[in-house]
Amino acid sequence: MSAIDAESRQLALAASPFELHGGLCGWLAGGGPSVREWPAKVLADDALPAPAAGGALDELRLASAAQLADRSFDFALLLPDADASLAERSGALFEWCRGFLGGFGLATGSRPKLSDEGAEALGDLAKLAAAQPQSDGDEEDEEALVEIEEFVRVAVLLLHGDCVLAAQHRQKLN
Numbered sequence: 001m002s003a004i005d006a007e008s009r010q011l012a013l014a015a016s017p018f019e020l021h022g023g024l025c026g027w028l029a030g031g032g033p034s035v036r037e038w039p040a041k042v043l044a045d046d047a048l049p050a051p052a053a054g055g056a057l058d059e060l061r062l063a064s065a066a067q068l069a070d071r072s073f074d075f076a077l078l079l080p081d082a083d084a085s086l087a088e089r090s091g092a093l094f095e096w097c098r099g100f101l102g103g104f105g106l107a108t109g110s111r112p113k114l115s116d117e118g119a120e121a122l123g124d125l126a127k128l129a130a131a132q133p134q135s136d137g138d139e140e141d142e143e144a145l146v147e148i149e150e151f152v153r154v155a156v157l158l159l160h161g162d163c164v165l166a167a168q169h170r171q172k173l174n
Helices: 002-010 017-029 038-042 056-069 086-108 116-129 139-173
Strands: none
Touching (some): 002 056, 017 038, 038 056, 038 086, 056 139, 086 116, 116 139
8 A cells, every 4th residue: 555655646646545546446336447547537637647557556456447347246445454543444434435436426427327226325435425534432333344344345346337337238238
C-alpha cells in the first residue's frame, strides 16, 4: 500500500489509497474500461497524468480488473491491516465506499440497469459512504466491521455482475 500511496502523491492525486481503490473498483464495476489513465477517469480530471506502466497504480488497476472478472469471488478491498485501529479501519472503509460510489456513477450514469438486489446494495453502500468512523470499540464492533467489509465486497461483485457481466451475457445472446 505504501507504493500506491507514494505514486498517488507523486501524481498529486487528491484521494487516499482507499478512496482511489474504491473509485477504481466503482469505475470497473459500472462498466468503465480498464485503462492506464484510470485516475483521470475516476477523479473526473482529464488533466491528471496516467500512472507509469507497471507502476503501483497500474498494477492496482490490473489486479482489480482481474479480481472482478474472476468468477471465484476472490475480490479484495484495499484497506488497512487488521492491526490498525478500529477508527482507522472503519474510516478507510467509508472512504472506500465514497470512492466506489463516485467511480460507479461516472461509469454508469444516473440510471444504471440494476437488479432489485443491486439497487438495494447500492443504497446500502451509499449509507456506508455517509457514515463516520467510530473512535473506539469492543470486540463486537470489530466483528461488525469485518461483516460490513464482507458485505461491501459481495455488493461490489453483485453490482459488477449487474452492470458488466449481465451486459456481456446480453451481447452473447444477440
